[in-house]
Amino acid sequence: MPGCIPDGTNLFTLHEVPVLDFMRIPIRDVTPTLERATIAGWVHEERDLGGLAFFLIRDRTGIMQVTVPKKKVPEEVLIAIKEVSRESVVRVSGIIKATEKAPGGRELVPESFEILAKAASPLPLDVAEKVPAEIDTRLDARFLDVRRPRIAAIFSIRSRVMEATHSFLFREEFLQITTPKVVAAATEGGTELFPIAYFEKEAFLSQSPQLYKQMMMAAGCEKVFEIGPIFRAEEHNTVRHLNEATSIDVEVSFADHNDVMVLLERLMHEIYSSVAENCTAELELLGIPNLQVPEKSLPRLPYAEAIEIAARKMEEPIAYGDDLGTASERAVGEEMGTHYFITEWPTAIRPYYAMPSAADPSICNAFDLMHPKMELSSGAQRCHVYDQLVAQIKSKGLSPEGFEFYLKPFQYGMPPHAGWGLGTERLVMTMCNLQNIREAVLFPRDRHRVTP
């Protein structure tokens, strides 16, 4: 069978797609030992030397050279290679030749060269990366941008991050849930919400699944997770904020902050290990040949000590009770040199739902997971005692009436619980050493961008 290799690795035969016309071998699987092959992909580069022309054909699995000795190929092939443009989709069949002169030690000499879809020119950006493109140009033509192997590698890694997360949490017997993204009111207060038109009612896009996760604790589910979008209507303009982000959210019953910190550091270790093991080619493309896997156990840095470090290393004064700004985060991160937790936060600067410490109610059982360059996750043991929660809402200057649907489960048997939310984009960004968080999302939503 032409176009099929002996072990049946062909993608299409594997899935028994009856369109035999498209039978082709993934480029990665074209070895010098094959006699003939059909490949399909995009024209990455062309080099015409006169009597001899070279085409680099790229599919998802790799790039290989098609060599055209013009005097030795059919007339139709000559017509096609004259007509074809860069980034057109082609299907090429012919003889495989082992040769040291070609990348990968093999080349394809075509007997047929079909143009399946011609690409217009000029291209909105240079896929072969001879000329760089700015992030804005790239996002406008994201489909072309992602054709670049280096960019595709980011999303391959992101996919692996999500797979590792699922697999870890399922192994830990978590229940995967999905909760509404259209909500009636603020869940945490503070951050701005996107209002939406919802028939005759007022509604918003959800900024966090937090309250729903907590309700699932009252529902007796004990261990739940959700990976989904969160929306924040802040008009920030930075390389580490998005208005739509993907949150990995976890909530666990009969657990405190220490338990879920252990869960989080184990997850981080597992994600990094999985990427290091399964994404070697992608990491190589991104210039990270040796991905540093964080230790299974990460340092716990009490907030008070973080403030001390920041105060020592920074020009500007900072005192206990202040929020850690960007500069102080970096100063502390530099000192720590690894992922770490900031623990024992003052109750005054954390949300109403954080559980105050039994030993000292002025600090609470909240924590942040930090990468040396930025915050990745925040979490806490939640307050599960109804009267105490109402009191805390009031002490933050909020009105309990606005939290009726949230408070109700706390009156009918809410177990003690704790959880966290982890920013997927920030995780991928820091892991891949990306300079802009928009690199870590296919179609970012920022202050100015709603398309594509």
Next chain:
RNA sequence: GCCCAGAUAGUGUAGUGGCCUAUCAUGAUGCCCUGUCACGGCAUCGACUCGGAUUCGAAUUCCGAUCUGGGCGCCA
């Protein structure tokens, strides 16, 4: 929300009042080339965000608009 910066061929850039019918690279088109791999050579094509002002003269200075990038706050 506050602050800073920027906008020149499809893409990435040079340019600081006349030397700009605008530089370089990449690209596209045509010609030459049988081992390229950032192929090479020759020729051609293609741009100053918009509006106003200053000036003999503006890509360049000023004002306004539009669009964009970034810093801070806050956060994932």
